[in-house]
Amino acid sequence: MIAALLEDKHLEELLRARVRQLLESGQISLFLGYERQESLPGILPSSVPCIIRDPSDVARLVFDRVCHRSLVKYLLDLPTGGDSKERRAGLVVRGCDSLALQRLIQDHRVSREEVYLLGIPCTGMVDKRKLSKVYPQSPSVSLESILDDTCLGCDTHNPVIYDELLCEKVSEAPSSVVDFVQVRRLEALSPDERYKVWEAEFSRCIRCFACRNVCPACDCRQCTLESNDPGWITKHTSISEQFMFHFIRAFHVAGRCVGCGECERVCPMGINIGELNRKFMKDIRELFGRDNPKMPRDVEPLGKFNPDDPEEFL
């Protein structure tokens, strides 16, 4: 049964009980979690972000393998300052979420004190496309065969920050992302061939900004893409503007991307956005000697320098 593969009832019970305590004790004023969407005939199960404010609603909370989307960016929607207690929020964090949250904390968009983190070591979410091929009836499906590729290459299953863990840590494996297979394949092409690849990819872009809005590294209060002056992009979608948009988006998360893969997952047009982010990861690794470019540090690679950085411009 695929349903059984997706769920962990025991963990869910723990989660609900703990959230109820936290809300009832007043330690947090709301909880950011996931709830299962109403099941629709023939449609893949899906869990979506929700906010719980009333302890009697904790039964809505789930944690399963279809909890896509990271919760941390919703913290930015919550009012802050003044008397607002909304930011005293609890939330579920997996490995990648904890990296994303660290990013927001570093950028002073969230303070560590205002959030209470229930850590969940995570062994991966399923890929909806893979799942759709076997759902609902397929007698024997291995979990590995339906896991998301980004999750399969993950080296941060365990949260790096949390207030408490809801279950035992899992063992970490070295990431396969560092092989940068696709990036190397593209690098091997000629400039003209590469241009053709990106032209084809970007020509599908509809500028819905789902990639930006879902990205935890895109946390500016005012996005440069929405500034009228100088107007780096307009709403015109010439291929030149598409290149500019993707250049800006990728460069603005260079050295800040936590590798969660959300941008690729939400893109309705199936654009290879991740290969732009991974190119920066690879170069940062090679040029500035960062073994794990996606792990947030106090200062990011582009926010500092080393006098001994490679010199190519003499």
Next chain:
Amino acid sequence: MSQHEQWQPLIVAFCCNWCSYAGADLAGTSRLEYPPSIRIIRVPCSGRINPQFVVRAFQRGADGVLVAGCHPGDCHYSTGNFFARRRFLLATRFLEYLGIEPERFEVRWISGSEGQKFADVVRELTERVRKLGPAWKLRDAV
């Protein structure tokens, strides 16, 4: 072929105010010859140059782009060009990754006393770009 020889590539150069712009100035006052097709944009520091500027230059008509600043260690603001160096180590690779010919884009450190170097860099860049022909890849049109 003759058309290509006639054609003058448009080079946009972002020069820091303190070194490279002075270098360009020196090249001029020393009457050193370099192609007239260059358009210099003076910026306070190479650290001011956002890589988006380079894309914008290609969008709006540049066939080649030069980014020039003080030598590392000589920055008027002491560290601006160290940041620029990191940024453009990535930017050069990224532009190439997007399919822009690496010959069209160059970053160089040019001091205020290096008038000759400025002239040489511009001449070489112009010649390389001339061989490639007009840039069309990021060009915007209405």
Next chain:
Amino acid sequence: MSETGKNPLLPSVHTIREVRDETDVGDVKTFVVDGSFDYLPGQCAMVSVFGVGECMISITSSPDASARGRYLEFAVKKVGLVTEALHELEPGCKIGIRGPYGNHFPFEQWAGKKLLFIGGGIGLAPLRSLINHCIAHKEEYRYGPIEIVYGARSPGDLCFKDEIMGHWPKCEDTTVHLTVDRGDENWKGHVGFVPQFVEEIAPSPSDCVAITCGPPIMIKLVLETLRKLGFEDDQVITTLELKMQCGIGKCGRCNVGSKYVCKDGPVFSLAQLKQLPAEF
């Protein structure tokens, strides 16, 4: 190229004839442009600076004056990109204009009634078209006495000074009440906010139509005052301002409920507004 030549968003190109500073600080300018078209008081036009963009501006000249002089007038406050660019322009410059758009003030329905105009700041612009039209056709429509209440932040912010201090007070059966939020050493008139001033003047609601236009907060308080004075919802007329892009009810921008401000508005009675979701 469109074969029918009926591209609905294609403006005609007009030359600016004259630019007048309305306020001391220079944030409101009136642009007089060559050429005219048929329109009615309250209607708007899409004015564009090529390369910057378009914005919807109410036509402040009265249809009578426009027709006579073959011109259109727009009073424009500098608030955004397009209006800033407009303010840079001088006589001789060319701008795009398309319109007229929207409905008009229902002045034909006010025969025999007293007219009470209440304006604030740049909100006098659409009212000015209407006031001049009503004054010119006072006998034809048998209007009763006309009262105009107008206020601005300071004496220097009062617009259309020639009319509010010169022409209108001299017209028959027409009274102008001016007020400013803050006076200065030369200001001898009333000091105070428009809504309170209206309350002090206490116009009688019987056989009266009140037409108000100004900043949203002023409109809100004026509506409250009028209610207290006994005005019914259908006796109160105002205009809505929303971001607009097309002017013809196609771009989906300016809807309030199922109404488009650019097409079904901008003029609404308070009774009509109460039928709409409060989202403007």
Next chain:
Amino acid sequence: MSATITVDLEELETQLAGDVSRRFDVYVPVDENGAVVFRRLTTPASGWLKRSVSLTRSVLPANKLLTPQTDPVLRFQGGPTDYEVSDAAASTDLVILGVKPCDARALKLLDKVFADESDIDQVYVERRQKTVLIGVACEKPEPTCFCKAMGVSPWSSDDCDLMIYPMQGLEGLALKCSSDKGQAFLAGMHLTIRELPAETSEEIEAHYRAIPQPLSEFVGHPEALSLDSFELPIWGRISERCLSCGLCTYLCPTCYCFAVVDKSLGERGLRARCWDSCMFPDFLKMAGGHNPRPTKKERVRQRFMHKLCYTHERYGQIFCVGCGRCVEKCPVGLHFVDVLSQLRRELAGGGGDGL
């Protein structure tokens, strides 16, 4: 209604890629890295027709070809005292092959906006007149499809000029003409046409009728919302998870909002209609800073009230054709079916009306 006919697949393919492509811009669906998109037919590899008609619904609705994302209005040249302005609105003779019935119905709805009111958008109307819609009956609907619930039948030729029935087991490709335009277009191709007996025609319809669409049964037949729903608490609750991206609106066949945007490069410039989305925070933000829909609650409410209430009041129709794109693609599941379902529960709980 004219009878169902069959034509030879290769013959049709040759005609479309050859003579028809010289007279029309022909757009067909193609699979690009798993995303089905409409592309201009230029130098197709043989067998393209069969591939095109067997593809699932495109990511972007076919009808967006008539309202492109960047749609030129005018071009200008010169400086402030001597602008030369030229009309840039264009329409071409267009053939769109592979239109799903949901997208074809969406065009009927958009006709109400652009062609049915006092201010007619002539550019749209002209495009519509010059476009031949060749539909494809849905052989294999996506699990997210619920067009039947919205009154669209996935095999009906009503909203197209020609309809293809890519059903297996027939000799040749089954077609049906459903308009004079379709008739003339078909005649212009000089194909060898075989008329099918009435019973085969019925078999075809029965075949498509039998294809299940489970989500439609779940959705039922929604009725329009009344303005009272504006104040329901549901909007605040469901909008909390919205990402404020424009994915749902850009993928929606019945969304049509646009902005008019100028772009100048030196002395030359282009003004264009560009897609815009009511889900973007600055959609309604005015130059002075006032924003009538400042939070996600108002914006999400606008999207669903617009589709379920305002368009119904104004045009007499709910603006949803059940294509299921929002159901499939919304990153946070804030889609038509989920919202409808929650609205029903809320209205039932509160003793409200409708749906």
